[in-house]
Amino acid sequence: MTDSSPRSSTTEPSPPPPSASTSSPTTPIASSPQIYIHPRREPFEHGLLPIPKLIFSDGTQSLASIKDKLLSLSSSSSSESTHRVNSAAIAETLQISPDHARLVLDTISSVLHNDTDPLVNAKPSEIDDVGIGVFDLVVFLYVQSYKRLLPKGHRDSAAVADVWPSTSAFDGFLSALTPLQLVRSNSRRFMPSQADEEAHQLSYLQKHLGNILALLADTAEGEGEDSLVLSIEKLEHLGFLVYFGEKGSERTPLSQNAPFFANSDPDMPAVPVPAAQVLDWLLQNIASTLEHISERVSAKENGPTVASDQDVPMTDVGSTSAKASTSARGPSFIEGISKSSYVKHASDLKGTSLKVINCHESVIYILAPLRYATVYGCSDATIVLGAVGKAVRVEHCERVHVIAAAKRICIANCRECVFFLGVNQQPLIVGDNHKLQVAPYNTYYSQLEEHMNQVGVVPTVNRWDQPLALGVVDPHDSLSHPAGVSEVQAESAICLDPDQFTNFMIPNWFGGEAVGSTKDNPFPLPDAYMVSQQRNHKNLGEIKHILKETQLEESRKRELSSTLHACFKDWLYASGNIRQLYCLQGD
Template sequence: MPSQADEEAHQLSYLQKHMANILSLLADSTEGGDDDSLVLSVDKFEHLGFLIYFGEKGSAKISLSQNAPFFANSDPDMPAAPVPASQILDWLLQNISSTLEHIADRVSLKESGPSSSPDPDVQMADVGTGSLKPSVSHRGPSFIEGISKSSYVKQASDLKGTSVKVVNCHESVIYILAPLRYATIYGCSDATIVIGAVGKAIRVEHCERVHLITAARRICIANCRECVFFLGVNQQPLIVGDNHKLQVAPFNTYYSQLEEHMSQVGVDPNINRWDEPVALGLLDPHDSLSHPAGVSDVQAESASRVDPDQFTNFVIPNWLEIENAGPTKDNPFPLPDAYLASQQKNIKSLAEVKQILRETQLEENRKRELSSALHACFKDWLYASGNIRQLYCLQGE
């Protein structure tokens, strides 16, 4: 896996290469009709906020237009005049180049300096329009790699930094019950992954049949198949690349320290935009697996909502929380009405079944037959739903 600096540089280089095309898609044409006649309004310019933003670390997010010299301080009652796309392109490329230089300097300093030297963590999102003020992160990301057919738990005290990368894990349940700045899920399959609270962003890439449960400021999903995302997110989920059969649902779990962790990293439980995914980009017309030959300009596939009748809570075993218990006793994100009604219906149905079983008079041999039938049906459901992997934590070493 590439380092955090490598990933940042790669993402910025990609933006640098394609920014002209991105702006041309957003721009409006004036009378001339050539490239010099392309202009961007302030509203179109704000769409770039899906990809970049400017500001100091830890500060409140300011709209992209207020950081641009050509739109800043404009009167809301009198919208700013459109700006030539070429002028905006020059300004963006200048800032991207400056950030790439700082990343290169950081890597060079780290490689040539003593091993104890800090690793400044500069993001494009943290570059101001004036001087750069990188913050310091003393440790790199924690890696969780190659977990297979088991349960794996990490608390805040187990992590060496504030970012985590879960790589190539399969048929497992992974609990990361900690406050984080960044998280990456890469190359995993047939797994359930719980990520506590992520204050900056979580990225999920090249995963198949993964159930991800996370509370985060933002999430980016790329090149995934048949995954389900149970989200408490403050910004719209971003879906890019070649994705198939993705589903989104509201956040569905809790652990005792969750609200404390969310508060530490700035995740707001009162804002959940789980059901507003944005799919960006077009599929490669030369990829025969994505769509049939002869079809071009196919919009990237978005995600569908999980049917409320299929929505269930995910229970984190309380014995996994080996650290001090916190105050959280329930899901901090309010459920939408349809999902809340479905949840209450399931609770009522379960209570009715329990009552019927208690009141039914059966002979001992019939009780044993009923018990065996219930266990068999439950076991079939565990395997069919994939929930069997939640029982790995009960296995002995």
């Protein structure tokens, strides 16, 4: 069963072509012609950890024995047949540290497909006791072998050069970097298209589903070791990787789309089916989706783009006009914002995932509850993310300030960025990073606490100052790396000096939006930052009092006022904040 090549099946015909006249009323249909199988982006985008001991490249050989050991260490109750393991069992089986084992649990909880799983809803103090189901863990471990699609160059290099600074504060020490770091610092990366990524993920699954099914399947009694069968419960574990759905429809359980389980009596346990039959059905559906993607890409290249295309084209980064777009199934996009201020509310976004891509010299406000958020390829920008209940990923950014209230955040390959965080889990730092700083959360808007409650971000737990750095090399990229580099740990982040900490004020852009109850930062400030803030407020009050009480002639008062205004104007231009005033005036 380790061979994932398609097998012929006498019990399941190929999916019918779009014409309904070719299907027989008595023939089971895998899915309607309008519904395709799709990969879940979450485990591929937010669920990969650069920990070498989690990556198994020998198919089922190692994972089969790991599964057996996990099952022997697992616990199950009479009311729950699912075998679950805690971080201690994970650490013992995989020979990793307790911190890394806990990281595995935290990561799985952020990408798990089943929102009713106890791990998803567990409080931070309960996660170890709840643990994770063994078969979900095995699927998670298998996909750690996935290699991301290489980013491709932007179609308009001149536009990139126009907004991406040619010099940087850290250019002076580039000569001290390793060749790997030098190559990465000089390459501008752009996210592959959604269609390319989906096809790449499906191709990976097409190659490896045979092995994954072998790990989930049971051996039929009396049929020999080579006869593997899959129960309806085991099939649902594949929901970690794939789902059926189209045009904004709700994702349905795989068993409801599988012809061999679709008509099962809910009061009677479904009879397990041969794993080879399940594999054939899945491969047929994947092939159909890959063909569909190819047709859509071809149609886009030869004709006008339609609003429902899953592959949302990039906006040229030199454009000064804002662009936001939403695909029918995938995340909303904010792309190519340059030298502007931009705001999005919950009513402006469809879906619960967002990607901010290639934005430069701008201030972007996302004042909405989200499940997932990605910030990619941005520079010299401030990005405010409202409340993110699952995971944030910030990648390939330079001189960016990110303000986020989130369950967890991963920072990869960034330079000279500052992160103002309210996070319930340790910030994860991976890849080639330089001069990163972390600080406590520093803003609010009127609906912030309502949005945090919606997505499950807890204000009483903030681990902003406990960054966890992993390897400088990401084994999930498709690049070749010099020998020994994979053992180097990523540069971690340092805490921002409390004297440099300031609150960030969000302009009142709500307009027709409902006004919430949040009046202040919901995350308590650490003592050092609170003392610094109080000292700054006191100093400001004293200066205002001195200016008010100073006895000056009218001409001297006008001169002082003019000087203060001139200095303030100089600061507005030097800091780039003058652009925000123009944007506010325009709105």
